[in-house]
Amino acid sequence: MFLEGTILRGPRFDPVEGRVVVEDGEIAAIEEATVDSDDVVLPAFVNAHTHVGDSIAKEAGEGLSLEELVAPPDGLKHRLLRSTPREEKIAAMRRSAQFMQSTGTASFLEFREGGVEGVYALREAVDGLDVDPVILGRETVDAMEAAEGFGASGANDGDFSRERSATERAGKLFGIHAGEADASDVNPALDLSPDFLVHVVHPEPLHLDRIEDSEVPVVVCPRSNLVTDVGLPPVRDLLDRTTVALGTDNVMLNSPSMFREMEFTAKLTDASAREVLRMATLNGARVAGLDCGVVEEGRDAKLLVLDGDSDNLAGYRNVVRAVVRRAGADDVKDVVL
Structure with a gap:
């Protein structure tokens, strides 16, 4: 499976556009690409x-x-x-x-x-x-x-x-x-x-x-x-x-x-x-002692997908700040555990 959108990658949560490829419960790849998705993908x-x-x-x-x-x-x-x-x-x-x-x-x-x-x-x-x-x-x-x-x-x-x-x-x-x-x-x-x-x-x-x-x-x-x-x-x-x-x-x-x-x-x-x-x-x-909490290749694929075009999040200028200070349960689009 793959998840597309703005990916908060690595321990600094650097926002990159692309997709996260998940295979057998593990993050197999993070591919930077232009995608048609407003989703925000971050670690669960x-x-x-x-x-x-x-x-x-x-x-x-x-x-x-x-x-x-x-x-x-x-x-x-x-x-x-x-x-x-x-x-x-x-x-x-x-x-x-x-x-x-x-x-x-x-x-x-x-x-x-x-x-x-x-x-x-x-x-x-x-x-x-x-x-x-x-x-x-x-x-x-x-x-x-x-x-x-x-x-x-x-x-x-x-x-x-x-x-x-x-x-x-x-x-x-x-x-x-x-x-x-x-x-x-x-x-x-x-x-x-x-x-x-x-x-x-x-x-x-x-x-x-x-x-x-x-x-x-x-x-x-x-x-x-x-x-x-x-x-x-x-x-x-x-x-x-x-x-x-x-x-x-x-x-x-x-x-x-x-x-x-x-x-x-x-x-x-x-x-x-x-x-x-x-x-x-x-x-x-x-x-x-878990191997999750970050979007990196080889990590357990415990991921959260937010709708970046929800009424609450649409128009954000700083995605990390929006996730932390503004996002909520109604913005959750998918949870991959």
Whole structure:
């Protein structure tokens, strides 16, 4: 198969007119040519941090603090997860996964509550879909062994050294929340030598130096941070020091839309449009260990096609800026996963 239009090629998303040739799920060629298409072809998104179990409780918890909303074991989300029947949780997670797939997300990196059973429930929820979760189990080493790694809540919530050692022996991912409410858990999180940190809203200069020295990636979730009133992450400082990816966090708080996350990040930080698009694609793929997130020959063909002549996008002068700051679900013409 081939896709024609303006192709956002390579890690800089250089716009070239032509076609992408796809063979056996791989980008076989990118051919520059004059084509009769207004489509925009770009890499599909990688949502680098989600909690899709929260799909059972969208917009619950108005007025609650971050701790009251999500802190284990008795935050609102955890109480609701315990009280909701398994079938209802699976159905809700499937609806969120379907939404992500339809809006151009190839994969999402999920911190999955519920131990081993939580991992199995998400696998059941996405069965038959093309969106591919990278699941990090929580709560037990057994959950990590059933998943692609372990997702820790935060260093102030417990000692995760056993789980970190187990993931390292298994060659799996270890991610941990850090610096969300304050700076107190950033150093202990870095002491675990994680594969990535999530949030990092409140890093101190020493933390930024350690992040840079250890080359640990950071996943930021600006919409979530604003909803929970903890502030915005210092995206520019982080981009200047390490790989930064973008996630939508709890479905309880925000839709799992990478379009909305990109627009929000671009308009409320000083990251450039290219940097934000890279955060939503290639950098997320790097954090998750995936071979997608960029339109290059030999890469997995995880691609998103936008209608460049939609009422919303027609007349754009800067295609990358239009994709990041303006595009949305209604502009999606095709998703190739």
